[in-house]
Amino acid sequence: MPTRIFDKRHAAPGTAPGTLRPSAQRVERVTIHVIRYSPEDFDEREVASLEECAALAPPAAGGVTWIDVVGLHDIELVARLGDTFGLHPLALEDVLNTGQRPKLDEYDDHLFCVLRDFHGGETLISEQIALFLKPGLVLTLQELPGDSFEPVRERLRRGRGRIRAAGADYLAYALIDALVDQFFPLLEQQGERIEALEEELIAAPTPETLERIYRLRRELLLLRRAAWPEREVIGALRREETALVGREVKLFLGDAYDHAVQVLDILETYRELAGSMLDVYLSSLSHRMNEVMKVLTVIATIFIPLTFVAGVYGMNFDRMPELHWRWGYPASLLLMTAIALGLIVFFRRRGWF
Amino acid sequence: MPTRIFDKRHAAPGTAPGTLRPSAQRVERVTIHVIRYSPEDFDEREVASLEECAALAPPAAGGVTWIDVVGLHDIELVARLGDTFGLHPLALEDVLNTGQRPKLDEYDDHLFCVLRDFHGGETLISEQIALFLKPGLVLTLQELPGDSFEPVRERLRRGRGRIRAAGADYLAYALIDALVDQFFPLLEQQGERIEALEEELIAAPTPETLERIYRLRRELLLLRRAAWPEREVIGALRREETALVGREVKLFLGDAYDHAVQVLDILETYRELAGSMLDVYLSSLSHRMNEVMKVLTVIATIFIPLTFVAGVYGMNFDRMPELHWRWGYPASLLLMTAIALGLIVFFRRRGWF
Amino acid sequence: MPTRIFDKRHAAPGTAPGTLRPSAQRVERVTIHVIRYSPEDFDEREVASLEECAALAPPAAGGVTWIDVVGLHDIELVARLGDTFGLHPLALEDVLNTGQRPKLDEYDDHLFCVLRDFHGGETLISEQIALFLKPGLVLTLQELPGDSFEPVRERLRRGRGRIRAAGADYLAYALIDALVDQFFPLLEQQGERIEALEEELIAAPTPETLERIYRLRRELLLLRRAAWPEREVIGALRREETALVGREVKLFLGDAYDHAVQVLDILETYRELAGSMLDVYLSSLSHRMNEVMKVLTVIATIFIPLTFVAGVYGMNFDRMPELHWRWGYPASLLLMTAIALGLIVFFRRRGWF
Amino acid sequence: MPTRIFDKRHAAPGTAPGTLRPSAQRVERVTIHVIRYSPEDFDEREVASLEECAALAPPAAGGVTWIDVVGLHDIELVARLGDTFGLHPLALEDVLNTGQRPKLDEYDDHLFCVLRDFHGGETLISEQIALFLKPGLVLTLQELPGDSFEPVRERLRRGRGRIRAAGADYLAYALIDALVDQFFPLLEQQGERIEALEEELIAAPTPETLERIYRLRRELLLLRRAAWPEREVIGALRREETALVGREVKLFLGDAYDHAVQVLDILETYRELAGSMLDVYLSSLSHRMNEVMKVLTVIATIFIPLTFVAGVYGMNFDRMPELHWRWGYPASLLLMTAIALGLIVFFRRRGWF
Amino acid sequence: MPTRIFDKRHAAPGTAPGTLRPSAQRVERVTIHVIRYSPEDFDEREVASLEECAALAPPAAGGVTWIDVVGLHDIELVARLGDTFGLHPLALEDVLNTGQRPKLDEYDDHLFCVLRDFHGGETLISEQIALFLKPGLVLTLQELPGDSFEPVRERLRRGRGRIRAAGADYLAYALIDALVDQFFPLLEQQGERIEALEEELIAAPTPETLERIYRLRRELLLLRRAAWPEREVIGALRREETALVGREVKLFLGDAYDHAVQVLDILETYRELAGSMLDVYLSSLSHRMNEVMKVLTVIATIFIPLTFVAGVYGMNFDRMPELHWRWGYPASLLLMTAIALGLIVFFRRRGWF
Secondary structure, eight states, X not given: OOOOSSOSOOOOTTOOTTOOOOOSOOOSSOEEEEEEEOSSOEEEEEESSHHHHHHSOOOOTTOEEEEEEEOOOOHHHHHHXXXXXXXXHHHHXXXXXXTOOOEEEEOSSOEEEEEEEEEOSSSOEEXXXXXXXXXXXXXXXXXXXXXXXXXXXXXXXHTOSSTTTSOHHXXXXXXXXXHHHTHHHHHHHHHHHHHHHHHHHHHOOOHHHHHHHHHHHHHHHHHHHHHXXXXXXXXXXXXXXXXXXXXXXXHHHHHHHHHHHHHHHHHHHHHHHHHHHHHHHHHHHHXXXXXXXXXXXXXXXXXXHHHHHHHHTTOOXXXXXXXXXXXXXXXXXXHHHHHHHHHHHHHHHTTOO | OOOOSSOSOOOOTTOOTTOOOOOSOOOSSOEEEEEXXXXXOEEEEEESSHHHHHHSOOOOTTOEEEEEEEXXXXXXXXXXXXXXXXXXXXXXXXXXXXXXXXXXXXXXXOEEEEEEEEEOSSSOEXXXXXXXXXXXXXXXXXXXXXXXXXXXXXXXXXXXXXXXXSOHHHHHHHHHHHHHHTHHHHHHHHHHHHHHHHHHHHHOOOHHHHHHHHHHHHHHHHHXXXXXXXXXXXXXXXXXXXXXXXXXXXXXXXXXXXXXXXXHHHHHHHHHHXXXXXXXXXXXXXXXXXXHHHHHHHHHHHHHHHHHHHHHTTOOOXXXXXXXXXXXXXXXXHHHHHHHHHHHHHHHHTTOO | OOOOSSOSOOOOTTOOTTOOOOOSOOOSSOEEEEEEEOSSOEEEEEESSHHHHHHSOOOOTTOEEEEEEEOOOOHHHHHHHHHHHTOOHHHHHHHHOTTOOOEEEEOSSOEEEEEEEEEOSSSOEEEEEEEEEETTEEEEEESSSOOSOHHHHHHHHHTOSSTTTSOHHHHHHHHHHHHHHTHHHHHHHHHHHHHHHHHHHHHOOOHHHHHHHHHHHHHHHHHHHHHHHHHHHHHHHHHOOOTTSOHHHHHHHHHHHHXXXXXXXXXXXXXXXXXXXXXXXXXXXXXXXHHXXXXXXXXXXXXXXXXXXXXXXXXXXXXXXXXXSTTHHXXXXXXXXXXXXXXXXHHHHTTOO | OOOOSSOSOOOOTTOXXXXXXXXXXXXXXXXXXXXXXXXXXXXXXXXXXHHHHHHSOOOOTTOEEEEEEEOOXXXXXXXXXXXXXXXXXXXXXXXXOTXXXXXXXXXXXXXXXXXXXXXXXXXXXXXXXXEEEETTEEEEEESSSOOSOHHHHHHHHHTXXXXXXXXXXXXXXXXXXXXXXXXXXXXXXXXXXXXXXXXXXXXXXXXXXXXXXXHHHHHHHHHHHXXXXXXXXXXXXXXXXXXXXXXXXXXXXXXHHXXXXXXXXXXXXXXXXXXXXXXXXXXXXXXXXXXXXHHHHHHHHHHHHHHHHHHHTTOOOSOOHHHHSTTHHHHHHHHHHHHHHHXXXXXXXXXOO | OOXXXXXXXXXXXXXXXXXXXXXXXXXXXXXXXXXXXXXXXXXXXXXXXXXXXXXXXXXXXXXXXXXXXXXXXXXXXXHHHHHHHTOOHHXXXXXXXXXXXXXXXXXXXXXXEEEEEEEOSSSOEEXXXXXXXXXXXXXXXXXXXXXXXXXXXXXXXXXXXXXTTSOHHHHHHHHHHHHHHTHHHHXXXXXXHHHHHHXXXXXXXXXXXXXXXXXXXXXXXXXXXXXXXXXXXXXXXXXXXOTTSOHHHHHHXXXXXXXXXXXHHHHHHHHHHHHHXXXXXXXXXXXXXXXXXXXXXXXXXXXXXXXXXXXXXXXOOSOOHHHHSTTHHHHHHHHHHXXXXXXXXXXXXXXXX
């Protein structure tokens, strides 16, 4: 089954804005993963409920809390999250409406991004990531278990580099950067498919080649639909005049922005190649048809006149003087050879074989 | 009958601006539906005439009146509406000229939007919605009964959420939002058509497939023609520096704007897919032709030389020594078998079967 | 003969700017039509010469004079017009150079627009309209008799509505608006052609269909070439900071601008459809070829082996034991039937008929 | 030989900027043509060397000198020109590097434009024109004799109109205008080619048609490559805040700008038509193939079964009762006629002939 | 093997920014080439280690040092370079990440550009060049030995022209200019390929032609992917308000910018031509198929009816009166000739041969 382009998970038209409806894929159990850290401390745990989460001691001054919720079908939980952390109802609606386009909304005391995470494999599966940034707090909500954030968690655990010393804005950057960088292996995969298709196209195109080209274009469209607005989100974050994102982090966002531009650049190149491939496929089909037709034409046009000659001397007229000639039979064979040779010369001259 | 792209309902060129001419589809009876509400009160009624409408007690302070007129062929009524509520003649002309592109005009004390409502089904029918916003008053004029506003009415009746407490600007937002959100089920429908077409294309394309692709492209064009300017209308409303639209409502308009962008984004993706499909269709036809030609060529080029050999030995020459050989007949059969095998080997090598 | 895209009526390269050369189509007689009006008065006459025109009593204070010259080959007349009304030489050159693109030039005390009028019919004929706007004076110069201005004249004659009370700027707007609105019936015509072509395409495409699609694209190109810069002209007039165009008239120009945008929008949609049609035509040809080939292939591949069998038993070898078998003939017929059935089953399985 | 797109006359990569290298086509003799004029005087002469040129008496106050150098392979001369008139080394490098794109550079006391002149004929030849504008001096450098400037010289000689009274900036404008206006006859020529191709396409497309369409697209590309940046050059000259170009001349440049826009507009239209033509060509080939195939199919499928029947009754079995029937032969002929009629009816119904 | 579009040399997603990882192609030995010069002095040497490099006497006041590192797999070295010269970690990461898009980053006291160098030959190889500009210092880092900088070194050695007298900014300009100018010979090469392909296309297109067109489009894509952002880099350098690039050098950068624009302009033209070529190829295949089919159709439809006639008179019915007619045989031959002539006339009229 090919990847779906349109998530059938929109609200019924006309419902009030901010109405929370479940639309995400159902996971077995909603999990809440909490990481709290400061340059010195690191604490990671899975909590059973929001209450437990709220009951955790706040991180040390300057520390950061990252709450990662996996599973979005528990509307109650999301609503209470909104209450607990003062999140805007419109943003909460977008969290649940999982077919969103990546975007950035700025609210009074928090930023809200919608981003997308991809799960590779045979079929590309795209999952919506909602990210809230408040002072000292990053809140991410995802549909499905498994994400691109594991390396960031690893960096936090090891505590090396800048990440434990920096604030929540740096963590948000690191998460966004991980989502952008995940495009590279996906692109590499698509690049390999392109190279395989190119060889297939030249060597022996089949209808499966056509289907594969179509699928490739479809997936490139899907990737571009995510990559394009994510670039805008990062660009907007860089320009945003907000105290939530520090000057230092904006420099790093510039780096992530360059990566997003590079992703789009490669995607465009791939799209152009995929477009050319379809032309090549069609041309190559036409060429093969030409070859087939040439063989048919050469054989048919050589033998059809010969068969006619044989037919003539197979007629049963009483008076056909040739039939009684001494050399009639060899002469007829000679005639046929001459006709055949004449046609062969004709085709040679046309360069048909 | 496919959906029409061009409503033949323009004014004769050269008529004075502001001249009111009927162009809308005729409905049996013009209906005027009035809803008046404030946080506490709610009154909904259908009135017989404009006079009756004007005679209604004004809503409580801070209340909102929504007058919804269905049926536009009664020019008199529209003209009197203009007089009663002080609407600009150019706007009234646009109300009646039902082939308008969505747009926003700002007049001294009222805003005027043209929007479009769709009626799904076999054929997409598009209807023009005119919306006036004045302080405490929303006036909508539509061509046909049945609209996308029913959920908004329902929210007003139930009185839950923000809607009864908010002003006329919020009601206008809610109506526009309902028009934008109606695209989602339409898109879902188109998405299903695309998936059906994709399967059909790969499995067994017929000329009906081609027609369906063409129709799909046509309807996507129609949807885009409405969605694109509606996005602009909402964008303009957000930026508009007018006292008619409050700061709070602009935030909600931002949400509607995001939805409109998402609609356009999906439409563009669909359009690209529909374009690719045509290429795939053509390629797939070419491939099938190739298959047909191969069968013809294989059969014809194998039997044509054999028939020739049979023809030769069917000739009636007096002296054909082979005919009198003891093993002449089996030898001729052997010869033919050899020719056939040779050609089969030749085609095998070319990978034709 | 199809519509020409390029009017061969440019000046020789290198001639001095402002040199007046005749390039317009020749009409039998140049006519000068003068309308003078004020809210109370209305006077319409055709004058024989420019002198007579200049000798007319000026209209009452606040009145407007509209001089409409039809026929541009009398260079003398145009030059004297320029002198009499103080028109800029570059503008006069553009008046005569009838292959101009619509544009707006602002001179010290007058505005100058180039616009285009269309004459429908079998072939679209496009005519250049030059319009000068001075305080109290509108001067139009056209190549050919017959124009889109008649409804405006009628409104002036009847004296209803705003037009007699308003100034020269309003008259200029009314004329421009008439030129924009004339696109609508032309678009309607093209829309009908498109619908006819769509039916033809699906039912029975012929080479004439192809020619018609090509002509359609050509005429849409022509219309767009006029509509696009006319939209710019109107947009520029609206923004122009000139005392020549009043604030009120700018509001009306906004309305004309919306119409021009709508025209372009429909043109773009038509262009996309015309593009799709060519693809559909090609696909439909391919499909028909497939059908033809299938019939040939089915008939040929069934009968060619049968004919071969008949040929074998038509050979004249002395010793062909089958010929003397009692059931030889029916057996041979059975063999042939079996072969035919086998092939029919084969084709059925492939879904060829 | 088709027109070249890329002049192989670039400098070796890495050479110092301002290095003078000959790259232009070699002409037999470099000529220096000097025209000096003021409203009252006019002096035109060809000088042998730069020294002679420098020795000429300066024109009267307010007079203008136009030095026109034809032939660019004499690097010495160009270098000395630079010294004599204080031209910037980067500009001199561009003068010699004749594959430049049209552009405008502003230096401290002079303006430098690169423009292109075309020599029509079978193959379009494009030549680089370098133009320097200093107070009272216009300096043009061209590769080849023969240019589009002759009408300007003629206007200078006759001394009519504005040209002798105006300054060097007006002369520069007149030269640029002549280069822009030369596009019109070229476009007219291309327009005629397009019309001829259109007729050819519909009537009887051959492979030469295809080649001609390709050449047409190529030349349109070439013309656009010159026209597009020339429009920018003129636009930049108009906006340039420099004392070198007077306010009056900017008005005339506005006129030249409009012409350049018109040129581009026609070029775009031509390009679209040329693109459509290729589609039409392909469709028309497909259609002809269909026709050919139909004839083959009709003839072959009618006669192949008949031949089979004849083959059956040509078999030599001992016992074929039909052969001895009294009406066997006429019955067989009837059978064959019936088969033929049946097939003809079948093809008629399919609308094949 | 065709050129790769995507360098598989990205970092694992989620790694910390500024992490140095080797990704470049491995060269045998990292070389450090140091050139120090001032107007009077010139010193060029290859150093073994960074320490040796640091130990070199600084150039005279106003002198410039150019350190050129070839080989990027020694991460240690790059890290120490960063420490020694105070380069930003994000820039160092980009140096090692050799699949970067050309870009310009401004840091506090240094500018950092990523550019690309091409190695021609059968397959286009693209190499990343990192360039740092600090006051008095230019630092370049490349993956592979062999570059486009040799002419610049030569100009430094000879000490002619401006280069020795100018500062580090001029050296940086000269290097960038060399990278831009190297496109010209590459474009010339592509231009020759295009011309060869054009001739091949018209004369005798083969499937190799198709492959070559596809490869051409691919390489043009690759070149454009480098040229487009390099133009942006140069444009940004010109506008950059930094003390690192002097006003004089910005003038030269303007010249390099013009070259980059010209490169892009030629690339676009080539791309359009390559696109047209594919259409021409497809059309030309179709045309050839038409020719083949015509020959088959003419021969087959002439002989098939004749063979049928011969078949009829080869039947063995007892009573076939024609067989016993005196002139039966010649009459049958006449009949066949008449049929053949009729068909020939038919085909002539259709213009088939």
